[in-house]
Structures are given as C-alpha cells and as structure tokens.
Amino acid sequence: MRQLPLDFEPMAPAGLTQFIAQGNEEVLAWLMAWPDSAQPGTPTYLWGPQGCGKTHLLRGLASQALGAGWHVLWLGRQGFQSWDAPQEQAGTLVLMDDCESLDAPQQHWAFNLFIENAAATAQHEAAGGQGPSTMAIVAAGRVPPVDLPVRDDLRTRLGWGLVFALQALGEEGVKLVLEQECKRRGVRLAEGVLPYLLTHFSRDLGFLMDLLERLDRFALAEQRLVTVPLLKQMLAQETE
Template structure:
C-alpha cells in the first residue's frame, strides 16, 4: 500500500469543534460521542456533495481517536496512511474517504479491512471492546456507490448520515471561524465579496481562504478586498 502524507498537526487539521453545525447536528453529535455511539462491528457512512466538510469530519474523528489511544488507518483515492498511538494492543479506527472514487485495488483493500473487522469481532470474547471500527464517506449514498457489490453492501450495513450544505449565515460563520483558527485578520468587506462574487461552495471557499492566507503572506499585505481581487485576477490571467 502506498503511503499518503496526511498531517494531523493541530495547525493543519481542524477538529470536530471547528465544524460549523448548521443542519448537521445529528452526525456531529454521533461523532463527538464516538466510540460510545458506535455499534460494534457496524460501520458508519457519511455522504453528501463535494465540499460539504466530510473530510473535515473524518480528520476531526482521527484526531479524537488518537487522543483516546486508538490507532488510526486512513484510505482514500490518493493512497494509504496509518498512525500509531504508541500502544501495540490498542484498537484501530479505519477511515475511508471518497469511497466513490476508489479504484479496483483500493476497493480490494477496503473490502479486506471489512473482513478483518468482522473476524476480530467474531474472535473477541463477549464484552471485549471492539478491535477495529470503520467510518467512511463518499459523495453518494452507499446504495449508489460505483464500487464492487460486496464492498457496497458492507458500507451500507450500519448508520448512514447525510451531510447537509450550510446556509449563508452558517457559511459566513464557518469562514470567520477558519480565519480565526489560522490567525488571519480579514478586513471589512472580504467575506461579503467572497460570498457575492465567488462560487458558494463550502469546500471551494475554504480552499480560497487558504490561498488568500498564503498570498497575503507572500505579498506581506493585509487581507483586503483589493488583495483578494488581485489574487483572483492572477488566477484567471
């Protein structure tokens, strides 16, 4: 399996508390209560359009699991990565992102992880804590995933949560929160300009905020509407 560079440092990965809830109270509450909220042996699956924060939620859960003393394994179309909590006998949380984009080899890996999860549950004495747990995400519900049938069935075994888009007020709050998390001071008018003149896609706007942060640092200027316009003009030139 090819290794994937996925930094879990606090400066790079927002946690569950950084996720603006909007209409996603149910899934956020379940994730915050994990692993107590999970059914042993049953996966959980998050689905929704691109850019709604599913990867954010999975990364937030990864950080939470590491803090609770779990190993974490991550699989997505870019490759495979794992983090050791330092306790060899600890349980493992398996996170699968962008399940609708997994290729044949990655689907094979994912299916084998489900088999390993089932085997560990069957072999464990009654009352023993779960050894492997799986949480996955994709752009479509499990039944519509373009993956092999046996993997599609297993991804749909457990709880399924739809991740909903944020309304304008919540989206504004999410951008403000991310700017504060980065220590980025947005001058008056920047957020209204982003929401009025740019594609109102949460993922796109978050990436744009990241670009704006780096552009302002390179230019050694404050984050103003003229700076934002300059950056956007350079992108389209």
C-alpha cells in the first residue's frame, strides 16, 4: 500500500542569495542591489539558454521587491499573477518571463505595461525626480531581444534598456544547485544519485529540478531513501 504525500510546497522558494552565480556575478550583483541599481523607466532584460536560472532570478527579485514594499506583477506564458503591497501607492515591479513564448494577447498586455511605465517615468521626471519611479520592468527570455519572435514594438522596448547575457553552469555548478535544492527540501540522496543524474540526463536545470521534485514525491510515497534503483523504478512507472 503506497502512502500519498500531501501537496505541500517545500518551504519558501529559493531567493537571490541561493543563486549559484558562477559566470553570472555581474547580473546577480545588479539584482541584489535593486532598486538602487536601476535607472527610472529603464527596463532590464536577462537572456540565456534554458535552465540557466532566469526564472530563479526573477522569483528571487519578486521576493526582494515584496520585502521592500513593492507591488509585483508577473507575466508569463501561463498568464498574469500579482501580489499586492501593504501600501496602495507603492511602486510596481513588472516581471516578464519566457518572453519568446508570449502569445498575441500577452504581447499586447506587455506592450501596454511598457506604455504605462513610460507614462510613470514622465510623471516622475515632471516632479523633478522626487520620490521613486512608480514602475519598473525586468524581463527574461532564451534569446537576445533582437531575436525574440514578438511584435516589433515590443521587441524594441525589451531591448533598449539594460541587457544581461546569462551563462549556463558547468557540471560543478549544477551539482551545487542540486545539493542546495536537496537541502532546502530535506531530501536525502544515497551516494551515487547525483553523479548518475549528471551523467545520464540533460544538465538543463529546469529539467533536473523537475526530476528532483518528482523523485522526492515518489520517495515519500514509497517511504524509501532516494537511490538510483528508486529513480529507475519511478521512471519505469512513468512510462507504463
């Protein structure tokens, strides 16, 4: 008889301080210093291959902004999500993820947010630069802005500000991320599991983190330590 684990998230999402920066120190430093590092009205765009940590960085920045009293709006291929700040008049951080996958209505929403950002910046400047700008935009995608398959006016706006190119982690960096995630989740891995993951599967962090989550839930249901045989058993059952 298998035990079904309850659908609980494993603690708080990983933040900026948990990001393994190897090769991406500049962008991490900029995000850690936000909003002081940002220019009012100037968007920021992060790009890099799948699994290099773009979504992790956006989520970490969302947590940082909420802690600083900002509203946060998230736009991605699955739609909108928003979190309100205690003060209604607080600034708004707009985060756009998977920009290459935005459909036509989402591209329209994104463009309108850029228009709103421009209006907020103009109002800020008209007030002599007093007080914080009321909106900031940070976006991410797999390709440079110029190569994004989106409408021309949105592509131009995504690319005219600050652009950071993210580097994919090497094997040691990926191993550190997985070890860190296991610690965060309280997952105990038997010796040999991490080397097996790194030699038999893609080093795409998104894929590996999803695999680790499934393995964690499967181990809880089976009430067993995470081992290579358990991993093989899970994968076999998933393909049945």
